[in-house]
Amino acid sequence: MMPRLSASFVIGAALSAIILLAALVSLFWTPYDYAALDIAARLLPPTPSHWFGTDHLGRDVLSMVMAGARNSIAVAIVAVCIGMGLGVPLGLLAAAQRGWAEESLMRVNDLVFAFPALIMAILITAVFGPGAINAIIAIGIFNIPVFARLSRGAALSLWTRDYVLAARLSAKRPLQISLEHILPNITGLLIVQGTIQFSMGIIAEAGLSYVGLGAQPPNPSWGRMLFEAQTMASFAPWLALFPGFAILFSVLGLNLLGDGLRDLFDPKSRRGVA
């Protein structure tokens, strides 16, 4: 029997799909060229020809929001991949080896936690200059200890299970056990955390672009759109509202999707203990 899908899963999946679709479609079609200036059509409020209005240079806001989705998603996905790609093996190793490997991993984790993504981005940008790549690295580094801790914790409890004991008795090496028995059993957990870090990555990227440490012109980004909107928000509020709603809905969608996935993978969590 198919498990009943929760409301958060359905709403979350729908919102995430809309944002993803907007990003994909923007690769080959946007209502207008997002970088095209049209001074005659500047600061138009939302109309049938420009659904989200235009900015001070006459650029179509809907097209910019669509293209911005691409940037947000790309940065957040790569940052999650960095975090998973390095964090999960480290966490599995710590759980398999215990002892010094575990101890040093936890200490390094503490150290990385001392550098919030924003501060890491400040350091990187001060030396290498601003850019989307640096934003990805800063957010990605912050994701590593998140996944390392999570997979270590989950793996530790699995190492005491009977089937892992059986595998150990059959002289399988720790690496093999980690890959064959531990990793498949923590995949659900990793996917849930992945969606959460994905949504946090979108907020972090927007924040970095807003203060000028992220994507640079002419690449469209929601954060920078908000920065440009700031001085005009009093007479052109649509410039501030639409990119903000784009961030809000994608983050909300991913968080709800994460909740829904957790319910699917772990029915016990449905009892309301979030």
Place this chain on the structure above:
Amino acid sequence: MTAWLARRLTSLVLTLLAASLIIFLMIEVLPGDPAAFMMGLNADPQSVAVLREQLGLDAPILARYFTWLGALSHGDFGLSYTYRVPVGDLIVQRLAVSLPLALYALVLSTAFAFPIAVFAAARANKAGDTIIMGITQIGIAIPNFWFAMVLVLIFSIGLQWFSAGGFPGWQGGVLPGLRALTLPALALALPQAAILARIMRAALIETLAEDYVRTARAKGLGKTQVIWRHALRNALIPVLTIIGMQLSFLLAGSIIIENVFFLPGLGRLVFQGIIQRDLVVVKSVVVVLVFAVVMINFLVDLTYVAIDPRLRHEKRGK
């Protein structure tokens, strides 16, 4: 207890040393020649040489690191290249804005989160709880700097209750200062309050399933009363972790919010430092922020042990 404290203090010192080494390597070693980097492409070699001398760049790397650490321990951050004043003075001035802002936001976020969590936990999985939790989901998803812009649109430009930005300084009294920080603090606090409320609600629901709570209920105490009198204290440990994490987050987050409201805090200082390539300023502000984060985590650990003495032994046993 003393053994635990000694271990924890050693790891604190090691973390601080490692963090300072990372910052030092990134700012002083990665750019190659920091003096040439700070003066830009068109600098004449003579002024670069003067700056090199002033920054003490001719010494070996390790010696430079320890000189810097030694100076730091006296509160000497060096001279700002652009402002020509001691960076320590700049940081103290700016902290007078950033720190109250972060604390104000923390107070607001806790004040919002507590009643919301108690309300929701007392009605777990009923309509009131579901609605409140739905609202907190939206709260978590709101980027604080965008929320700040919306607050300015409503309360400064629309209703004209608050100014849209700027800071009068504390010399004119506490109230005008707090007033200028109110919208920024609200913008920082509400998304955090949503996170805190969710975690607190979950912790409360878990505690409410315990035996002593059932006993208290059997004695005839109402659910909300039980929560305030018994469950809250026991639900405090996970909540404290989050409050501690939030303080570091609020301190870092205030850096961005300061830009929305043109507040003269650490954030403005460090972003101007980046634009002007003033590495001394950037390095110093980052050190202050990172040390603050590490110290906050340490204090949170200490508070755990104060609340739940069992943890002292668990930590040693690991």
